[in-house]
Amino acid sequence: MSNTNSPLEPESPITVVISRRVKKGNEAKFEELSSRMTETATSFPGHRGAFMLRPSSPDDPEYRIIFKFDTQEHLDHWFSSNERTQCLIEIEVLLEEPSAVTTLSGLTTWFTLPGRNPVQPPPKYKMTVVSWLALYPTVTLIFWLFGGQLAQIPLLLRTFLVTAVVMPLMAYVLMPRFTRWFAFWLFPKAQKNIR
Numbered sequence: 276m277s278n279t280n281s282p283l284e285p286e287s288p289i290t291v292v293i294s295r296r297v298k299k300g301n302e303a304k305f306e307e308l309s310s311r312m313t314e315t316a317t318s319f320p321g322h323r324g325a326f327m328l329r330p331s332s333p334d335d336p337e338y339r340i341i342f343k344f345d346t347q348e349h350l351d352h353w354f355s356s357n358e359r360t361q362c363l364i365e366i367e368v369l370l371e372e373p374s375a376v377t378t379l380s381g382l383t384t385w386f387t388l389p390g391r392n393p394v395q396p397p398p399k400y401k402m403t404v405v406s407w408l409a410l411y412p413t414v415t416l417i418f419w420l421f422g423g424q425l426a427q428i429p430l431l432l433r434t435f436l437v438t439a440v441v442m443p444l445m446a447y448v449l450m451p452r453f454t455r456w457f458a459f460w461l462f463p464k465a466q467k468n469i470r
Contacts, residue, residue, distance in 0.1 A: 288323065289350045293340045294375040301369040308369070309340055312362040316342060319356065321349025350378075397461040405457050409449040413441055 297305045306327070313325045323343035330336045344350040353359060367373070417437055418425065425433050454461065 289344045289347055289378060291342045291344070291350065292377045293342070294337045294377070295340070295366070296337050296371040297369055298371055305338070305366065305369045308362060308366050309338070312359065312366070313340070313342075315358045315362065316353055319344075319349065319353045321345040322353070401457075401461050405453050405461065406445070406450070408457075409445060409453045410441070413444060413449065417441070 295305070309327055313327070316322050316325055321344045323345055325340065325342045328339040328341070330338060342350075342353075344353065414437065417440065425437070428436070
């Protein structure tokens with residue numbers, strides 16, 4: 276398998292995108308084995324979910340299987356497991372070429388569009404600008420609404436409380452929306468591939 280890894284921060288959530296081209300006529304068997312592998316992964320520590328993107332068009336014939344783990348250590352445990360190795364042996368004979376594996380972590384995982392195939396992060400400066408556009412009004416609103424109460428709290432606790440609210444908002448509410456709203460700029464060449 277070929278690997279293309281981005282620099283990983285310790286203990287940061289990890290997303291792995293595995294691209295596979297299946298030999299014609301083997302799609303049903305491949306999907307069955309892929310589902311079995313995904314089901315097996317759910318029993319491993321740190322597993323955060325998995326799903327498959329089927330080929331979007333004849334011009335893009337690759338399946339993409341996306342796994343999420345909470346840490347690099349847990350991902351490595353899954354990758355080196357006998358269960359995965361056994362499934363992989365059966366899958367690889369159905370492929371036109373070896374699987375390609377891309378590992379993403381940190382902010383990069385915020386910048387994905389549902390149904391977008393392939394998964395390719397935008398440039399870092401664009402991710403930074405869009406993150407700031409989401410973060411600035413959110414923090415400003417928190418301080419506008421609760422500034423008086425927050426001023427009474429010691430700095431370390433105040434920062435802890437604000438970030439405890441802002442980070443889940445960014446990850447689960449704001450960034451999925453901002454990524455869709457700014458998709459025209461983040462993924463300009465990929466708009467025709469968004470389903």
